[in-house]
Amino acid sequence: MSSDWFRLILGLLIALGFSQLNALFLVWLERKVAGHIQLRPGPMEVGPHGLLQTIADGVKLVGKELILPFKADRKLFFLAPVLVFTPVLVGFLVLPFGQNMIIRDMNLGVLLIFGFSTITVLAILAGGWASNNKYALLGAVRSVAQNIAYEIPLLLSVMSVVLMVNSLSFSEIVNSQKTVWFIFLQPLAGLIYLISATAETNRAPFDIPEAESELVAGFHTEYSGMGFGLFFLAEYTNMFIVCAVATSLFFGGWQGLFGINLGIPGVFWFLFKTYALIFIIMWVRWTFPRVRFDQLMNFAWKVMIPLSLVNLVITAIVLKFV
Amino acid sequence: MSYFKEIYYGGLSLIEGLIVTGRRLFQPLVTVQYPRKKIPLSSAFRGHIELKIFEDSGTHKCIVCMSCEKNCPSGVISVQGVKQKEKGPKTLTDYVIDFSKCSLCGICVEICPTATLQYSREYELVGVTQADCRFDLLARLKKQVEQKEYEKNKQGKAA
Numbered sequence: 258m259s260s261d262w263f264r265l266i267l268g269l270l271i272a273l274g275f276s277q278l279n280a281l282f283l284v285w286l287e288r289k290v291a292g293h294i295q296l297r298p299g300p301m302e303v304g305p306h307g308l309l310q311t312i313a314d315g316v317k318l319v320g321k322e323l324i325l326p327f328k329a330d331r332k333l334f335f336l337a338p339v340l341v342f343t344p345v346l347v348g349f350l351v352l353p354f355g356q357n358m359i360i361r362d363m364n365l366g367v368l369l370i371f372g373f374s375t376i377t378v379l380a381i382l383a384g385g386w387a388s389n390n391k392y393a394l395l396g397a398v399r400s401v402a403q404n405i406a407y408e409i410p411l412l413l414s415v416m417s418v419v420l421m422v423n424s425l426s427f428s429e430i431v432n433s434q435k436t437v438w439f440i441f442l443q444p445l446a447g448l449i450y451l452i453s454a455t456a457e458t459n460r461a462p463f464d465i466p467e468a469e470s471e472l473v474a475g476f477h478t479e480y481s482g483m484g485f486g487l488f489f490l491a492e493y494t495n496m497f498i499v500c501a502v503a504t505s506l507f508f509g510g511w512q513g514l515f516g517i518n519l520g521i522p523g524v525f526w527f528l529f530k531t532y533a534l535i536f537i538i539m540w541v542r543w544t545f546p547r548v549r550f551d552q553l554m555n556f557a558w559k560v561m562i563p564l565s566l567v568n569l570v571i572t573a574i575v576l577k578f579v
Numbered sequence: 580m581s582y583f584k585e586i587y588y589g590g591l592s593l594i595e596g597l598i599v600t601g602r603r604l605f606q607p608l609v610t611v612q613y614p615r616k617k618i619p620l621s622s623a624f625r626g627h628i629e630l631k632i633f634e635d636s637g638t639h640k641c642i643v644c645m646s647c648e649k650n651c652p653s654g655v656i657s658v659q660g661v662k663q664k665e666k667g668p669k670t671l672t673d674y675v676i677d678f679s680k681c682s683l684c685g686i687c688v689e690i691c692p693t694a695t696l697q698y699s700r701e702y703e704l705v706g707v708t709q710a711d712c713r714f715d716l717l718a719r720l721k722k723q724v725e726q727k728e729y730e731k732n733k734q735g736k737a738a
Contacts, residue, residue: 294600296609544600545593560586 265350268360272349280493281311287493287539294543321482329479330387337384338480338487344373345491348498353427355511355523366427367419370502371412374457377495378404381459381466384488385476396475399550400466403456406557407463411453413565414446417572418506431510438509445568447507449561451534454499456557458492461542465550500534501527508534626699627678628656628687630720632727633695639720640693643669647687647696653680656687671717678704679712 285300285308292299300307325331351366353359363369378401385397418439422430440447456463467475477488504510508530511523518526548556611618630639643660655676660669688696706712 290604293608294603296603296606298608298610298612301612540597540600544596 265361268350269346272346272360276345276349276490276494276497279497280490281315283493283496283535284311284314284489286536287542290536290539291543294540315486318486319483323484324479324481326389326479329389333383333387334479335484337380337387338484338491340383341377341380341491342487342494344376345494345498347373348502351427352498352501353431353505353510354527358511358524359428362426362428364424364426367415367425367430367502367506370498371408371415374495374498375404375408377491380491381476384480388476388479390479392472392474393476393478396466396468396472396478399468400459400476403459403463403466403553403557406554407453407456407561410449410557410561410565411457413562413569414443414449414453415506417443417446417565417569420569420572420576427505427510431505431512434509434512436515438507438512438514440507443507443568443572445564446572447503449565449568450503450507451538453561454503455538455541456553458495458499458538460492460496460538462545462548463553464542464547465553468547470547496535496538497531500531500538503534504530620700620702624698624700624702625683625685626701627676627681627683627704627714628696628716629699629701630674630716631695631697632720632723637724639671640695641671641674642693643671644692646690646692650686650690652684652686653682655681674716676714676716677709677712678714679709 288310289299289307300310303310303313323335325334348370350360351363351369353362381400382397385393385395385400388394418430419425421439421442422433424430459466465475466472467477469475472478477485480488504527509526510530511527513519513521513526630641632638633640641658641660643658645658648656648658655678657673657675658671659673660671662669685698688698
């Protein structure tokens, strides 16, 4: 029992440290990708190729005053940034980084991650509502509508993988992809998962909850200092988790392609694939314009949900008769 | 059937967009890291005016005819000179321009009878007061001449 607790606490500490480092790196990467796509170099001044820029930004954010807007809901306002970070930490509990590098191998890992990820929406709604600002509220309301719409295809596409493995445990899902990744067996589900995941993490082209050209900054308009910093941190850590889940569900987790491992440890396979997916999501952000709200909803309800439902039914039928 | 057609062609156009930006990742950057790297100035670049140094005399050829001062539409230039001898030529004692008013029209350069005025290649000009925009061209010329001499000596020593 005590070794179990030790493992849990140590794992959570590592997860905390890793999520900070990951966010620092991803913010830098995002700015670099954005720059190079627009033929600019991105951050260059602080550190080699601007690598330390995010640390400087973080120090600046910590030093800033936390401003409470007039007539705002004080408790909820300060609770929201903390709340947005909890599901992110819980997600690290069940992520399979390697063969035995999983903090707690639960048999309901997939369910746990997707169950807790809904708290993010709650935190966004709380933050937007408590700010007493129309832009923040509009952003929060949009976020809720968007997340409800996109959670359905997301879960349906995950369901078709779960049906194939007959388990909700991450390590079992990864183990059953030893020879063939599920992206080759379930290409549609994989695509739907990636698109919905982009929408779930409120990233462009689905970033209407924070649409800066219409809503200032959306739900975090009124946040300053580390309140804003935590939302930022959660966004990038969420991105990592979503891509890590995609890696484990569709891209073989810590396994190499077609069982060829090349002698590289599983963790590096896992991290490499995850960061490749994150790069694709960044690439998408700096390529496509933001969709309108009705286009977003139409796309979810008229394209994504029917297609993922059909995919799930076909998977079930094939599994029944094969 | 148009439903699937739309998805198909929509998806294709999205991939095409990704290829466009993906190619951008490997193209050379257009940003010049300014204080460390500089682009060569165009030969048509117009800085503020300066007195030209002629090789034969090693100094300017201003005869204090006042054409530049009289023809300047903005009253930028003020030239002063004195006569050394009673019926001799004037020599330049003071040539000051107020660059904050200059419109770089170039009339002074064109009108100069001895062609002793030219555009400088100076563009890193910073000032916080009006006085910072007043340039004493004669003092500037003196400095340039000294600099030239210094470099010449240095080269001579090295050789």
